[in-house]
Amino acid sequence: MLVAPVFVLADEVIDGRALQLRQEFKLKQQAIQQEAKQNREVLMQEFKAKRETFKTDAQKRVDALKKKVGEERAKRIEQFFNQMVRKFENAIDRLNNLADRIESRLTKTEAAGNDVSKQRDLLKVARDKITAVETALGDAKTQFGATALSENPRTAFQKVKELVKGVAQKAKDAHRALVDVMNSIKGLRLGDKGTTTPSR
Template sequence: MNDMYSMKKYLSQIAITAGAAALLAPVAALGAFHEQLQKDAAGKREKIQQEREELKQKIEDQRDTIKEKGHAIKEELKERTTAIKQELEVRRTAAKQQMQTEIKKLRDDFRGKAEARKEEMNKKFGEKRSERIEQFFAKMVEKFERAIDRLDTLAEKIQTRINAATAQGKDMTNAHANLAVAQGKIDEAEKGLADAKAKYAELGATADAKKKFAEVKALVQDVEQKVKDAHAALVRTIADTKGMGTTTATTNPSQ
């Protein structure tokens, strides 16, 4: 009887254990499935993160490449611009030197013909009067020539300073514009003075000396105004280059 009871108890325990195992099997399988899902999700997240990092690096590499190309293009443009400016400066200097040579020749020619003019004027106005006229005109010419030369020298110094500032990347647009105006007025003053000399040289041979004097006077007044205009433009240019040097303009350009 006891053996029978023991057997039943043993079989009952086996049944309970088997039932528990049967119940736990799906739970274990579910746990394993959940663990696999977590591993898969972690793997996908890692892959996505890796792809993001790769994309980020690719974008940075492309940005660096574009930046390097942009810098190279900028440097190339800068070099080309510098070369063009240097070429223009060489041409400007050559043209300026040629013009100065021609101006000197005209001035020397005018002075060289002083005696011939005096002889012509002696016949028309008398020796004393012609002497006074010649001396007056010669002094006036000398005064304007000195003024023009001073302005021209100042303009060259300012040009050098502007070129240096431009090479440093500074915006010198206004200074360039004002200097161009000044240089134009200086050239006009020199041409006007040459015209006045030519008219004056005709004085001894003219039939209407009064009219010729009036023409010479008008030309001289125009030269004086051009000198003043050039001086004013240089003053504006110096204001545009303030802080880059110590260049100063003359207070009275006609002296």
């Protein structure tokens, strides 16, 4: 009988030790889980902070890109307008040269004894229209200076296009008036003898 209590005592010691080990293991496991949970929370907070930083940086990048695109658009608008101004100035020069040549022709025709008062009136109307083109171009340059400072490049470009269309229409009207003068001259003769142009 002595043997039986020793086994019972050993079983109780083993059960007590196993229970203690189980409890220690459970505590360690809970501590590890708690630490892992805290680490996850810290990582989540860092991740959220990085995400917010990225969002604000992305917004800054978008704003910078919009500004850069806006500046590029402004440059393109200015290039477009300057190119159109050069074209209109060249057209005005050509119209003035054509008007001078027509006036010279009228002077020669008048010297030949023809009445050119109607053609001179038409030429005066054409010169007035050329002056209107020059004035419109000057106004467009002034208005472009104010439009270029606009915050919205899209509306600025629309205004520039409208200015250019207005000047273009006046240039077409001036050209049409010069064509009318030239058509009215066609029936007039310089004199009895024809003129010849030497060939080159």
